[in-house]
Amino acid sequence: MTDQRSQAEIVRESLKVRYRKERRFRLYGMAAIAVALLSLLILFTDIVGKGYTGFIKTTITLDVSLDGEAMYLEDARDKDQLSMADFQAPIISALQEYFPEATGRKDVRELKRLVGSYAGNRVRNLLTEQPELLGTTQTMTFLVHDTVSVYVKHAGSDAYSIRLSEQQQRWVDELVEKGVVETAFNDVFFSRGDSREPSNAGVLGAIVGSLFTMVVTIAIAFPVGVAAAVYLEEFAPQNKLTDFIEVNINNLAAVPSIIFGLLGLAVFIGLFGMPRSVPVVGGLVLALMTLPTIIISSRAAIKSVPPSIREAAEGMGASKMQVVLHHVVPLAMPGMMTGSIIGMAQALGETAPLLLIGMVAFIVEIPDGFFSSATVLPVQIYLWASSAEQGFVELASAGIMILLTFMITMNAMAIWLRKRLERRW
Amino acid sequence: MNTMNTTATRDVAVEEQEQKTQPVEDPRPEQAELEEGKTVGVPYVDDPKFRLRDVEVFYGESRAIKKISLDIAKNEVIAFIGPSGCGKSTFLRCLNRMNDSIDICSVKGSLELDGDDIYNSKRDVVELRARVGMVFQKPNPFPKSIYDNVAYGPRIHGLANRKSDLDEIVENSLRKAGLWDEVKDRLDATATGMSGGQQQRLCIARAIAVSPEVVLMDEPCSALDPIATAKVEELIAELSESYTIVIVTHSMQQAARVSHRTAYFHLGHLVEVNDTNKVFTSPEHEMTESYITGRFG
Numbered sequence: 001m002t003d004q005r006s007q008a009e010i011v012r013e014s015l016k017v018r019y020r021k022e023r024r025f026r027l028y029g030m031a032a033i034a035v036a037l038l039s040l041l042i043l044f045t046d047i048v049g050k051g052y053t054g055f056i057k058t059t060i061t062l063d064v065s066l067d068g069e070a071m072y073l074e075d076a077r078d079k080d081q082l083s084m085a086d087f088q089a090p091i092i093s094a095l096q097e098y099f100p101e102a103t104g105r106k107d108v109r110e111l112k113r114l115v116g117s118y119a120g121n122r123v124r125n126l127l128t129e130q131p132e133l134l135g136t137t138q139t140m141t142f143l144v145h146d147t148v149s150v151y152v153k154h155a156g157s158d159a160y161s162i163r164l165s166e167q168q169q170r171w172v173d174e175l176v177e178k179g180v181v182e183t184a185f186n187d188v189f190f191s192r193g194d195s196r197e198p199s200n201a202g203v204l205g206a207i208v209g210s211l212f213t214m215v216v217t218i219a220i221a222f223p224v225g226v227a228a229a230v231y232l233e234e235f236a237p238q239n240k241l242t243d244f245i246e247v248n249i250n251n252l253a254a255v256p257s258i259i260f261g262l263l264g265l266a267v268f269i270g271l272f273g274m275p276r277s278v279p280v281v282g283g284l285v286l287a288l289m290t291l292p293t294i295i296i297s298s299r300a301a302i303k304s305v306p307p308s309i310r311e312a313a314e315g316m317g318a319s320k321m322q323v324v325l326h327h328v329v330p331l332a333m334p335g336m337m338t339g340s341i342i343g344m345a346q347a348l349g350e351t352a353p354l355l356l357i358g359m360v361a362f363i364v365e366i367p368d369g370f371f372s373s374a375t376v377l378p379v380q381i382y383l384w385a386s387s388a389e390q391g392f393v394e395l396a397s398a399g400i401m402i403l404l405t406f407m408i409t410m411n412a413m414a415i416w417l418r419k420r421l422e423r424r425w
Numbered sequence: 426m427n428t429m430n431t432t433a434t435r436d437v438a439v440e441e442q443e444q445k446t447q448p449v450e451d452p453r454p455e456q457a458e459l460e461e462g463k464t465v466g467v468p469y470v471d472d473p474k475f476r477l478r479d480v481e482v483f484y485g486e487s488r489a490i491k492k493i494s495l496d497i498a499k500n501e502v503i504a505f506i507g508p509s510g511c512g513k514s515t516f517l518r519c520l521n522r523m524n525d526s527i528d529i530c531s532v533k534g535s536l537e538l539d540g541d542d543i544y545n546s547k548r549d550v551v552e553l554r555a556r557v558g559m560v561f562q563k564p565n566p567f568p569k570s571i572y573d574n575v576a577y578g579p580r581i582h583g584l585a586n587r588k589s590d591l592d593e594i595v596e597n598s599l600r601k602a603g604l605w606d607e608v609k610d611r612l613d614a615t616a617t618g619m620s621g622g623q624q625q626r627l628c629i630a631r632a633i634a635v636s637p638e639v640v641l642m643d644e645p646c647s648a649l650d651p652i653a654t655a656k657v658e659e660l661i662a663e664l665s666e667s668y669t670i671v672i673v674t675h676s677m678q679q680a681a682r683v684s685h686r687t688a689y690f691h692l693g694h695l696v697e698v699n700d701t702n703k704v705f706t707s708p709e710h711e712m713t714e715s716y717i718t719g720r721f722g
Binding site for chain 1: 553
């Protein structure tokens with residue numbers, strides 16, 4: 001009797017220790033998740049904090065008097081005169097309306113630097129298209145100079161004002177007060193390619209480039225990967241060669257991506273003479289890089305098809321082909337697609353191999369095909385992040401947000417597909 | 426335990442547990458008495474559907490079936506019984522070459538269906554399986570609609586060219602399987618949503634949709650409850666009018682209820698084949714008697 005009681009007590013004692021251990025273990029897990037979440041939060045705060053201004057543009061609206069005399073332009077239909085004319089002049093006079101005291105050489109130069117350098121082009125384009133407007137006064141909206149834009153967006157912060165003179169700062173403050181300088185949603189960012197001037201640079205070129213590259217990647221990697229997985233899993237004989245191929249596929253999945261870039265440079269560009277900087281080559285390289293991921297996940301998906309389904313089909317007299325095409329592949333499809341989307345998301349964020357095949361060039365035009373020079377989102381971010389101007393830094397953060405949005409969308413799609421198409425048996 | 430007097434259907438699991446509570450004798454000493462290829466009772470019949478002689482099955486080096494000879498008559502229900510691992514399922518799967526997909530498995534001996542060699546290398550396994558259908562231990566409907574499950578066989582074998590023909594085949598098969606009234610309003614519903622018993626009857630309907638000559642059943646009721654088991658057994662009795670049925674079962678009552686002849690397997694040997702009544706009332710071999718009276722199993 002005493003023995004039994006003491007045993008019960010021993011058990012109770014050990015239970016206490018066990019519970020304590022369990023609690024501690026759970027705490028470790030929670031701490032790990034907290035650390036992960038915190039890092040994520042810091043990352044997002046940093047990116048959003050730096051990048052949200054990338055989605056804002058700063059404009060200046062001026063009544064521009066298109067005075068022929070000031071521009072040295074008598075006839076806007078004359079091409080020679082158009083190419084010689086001074087289109088900055090009417091903009092400066094419009095600004096001088098607000099600041100009549102600014103007449104000196106230095107003052108004019110500082111006034112000039114308030115407005116983006118493409119403002120003159122806008123005036124020229126307007127007059128080229130509608131020459132009859134010469135001599136009239138037009139209300140036009142221009143992008144302000146990058147330094148002004150950064151100053152306005154970060155009003156009150158000293159770090160962003162050092163590139164403007166005190167006089168310029170005073171002018172800008174006054175223009176903002178009068179509502180001449182305004183901020184608005186940055187549609188330029190979503191509708192243009194890269195530019196030398198941050199306020200004029202957009203991410204659309206990189207998005208389109210990424211799109212073309214991804215189309216090539218998926219068009220090659222998905223069918224090839226699935227076919228390889230089906231063959232290896234269903235038809236390949238069990239021998240040394242198959243084992244060798246298997247080991248190498250697993251090895252390929254671990255090869256650093258820059259190696260694939262070197263391969264692309266040597267084979268596609270060097271050997272086959274394909275052009276540099278084009279989505280086709282980028283897509284091919286990324287397809288090679290994604291293949292192992294797709295093959296491995298597809299094989300896992302095929303393996304998870306229950307053998308009873310296979311047996312049922314075989315028992316009905318289905319041939320090997322029919323078993324695979326009617327049952328195994330459709331049942332494995334959700335898993336294959338999930339793996340492929342995750343592989344695609346990886347490829348979308350890949351920079352290193354693309355640097356080597358020349359997709360790192362400065363490209364202003366939005367690519368219009370698989371063989372036109374292009375850059376991709378991560379490379380664009382890399383280019384912007386390594387630029388000196390304040391404006392490019394915020395664009396880089398904005399670009400990261402765009403890239404992350406695409407990736408989260410793709411991963412969410414993978415999860416949705418898996419949930420949606422998953423069958424129970 | 427006198428299993429013969431029990432008429433109520435019982436769950437296999439329960440039965441197995443009861444068998445385990447019986448004092449188990451080591452069957453090994455008796456194994457020495459088994460002579461290879463020697464079967465007591467009536468293994469041979471006139472004009473058989475299957476003529477099987479000296480069948481041996483190897484898994485790699487080990488011999489799972491040791492020189493079994495047996496005839497299976499037309500339109501008979503023959504039950505294979507025996508302890509786990511005795512080779513009865515392996516033997517059954519030889520009859521439509523389901524063992525082909527296992528790489529290390531090889532079959533020797535002469536196996537003939539209506540006088541034609543089953544394992545002839547020229548023989549198309551697809552044609553064989555269209556004639557010899559199979560129902561598995563676990564219900565394994567395709568994760569498709571009920572209709573598509575039944576229509577699968579006729580479709581891949583090209584048995585129906587028109588939709589109306591296919592509809593007719595599906596309806597007839599489901600009727601024969603006693604499932605038509607339960608599912609006629611939801612043929613498009615997915616088959617995996619049915620109950621276990623319904624799924625197994627669907628698998629039977631799927632097997633008979635291609636009008637096979639023989640239906641092999643590998644413990645078709647082991648995953649079913651007693652009510653579903655009773656339904657499947659009724660179905661077997663009805664099907665025996667038009668098909669030859671070979672059924673592997675762990676339930677001796679089931680063998681007694683549904684079969685005409687019973688074959689007792691032990692460690693790869695076919696010990697005894699006799700009329701079911703005779704096997705369960707006065708078995709000729711002492712090991713058969715030991716097994717059916719539950720002295721080992």
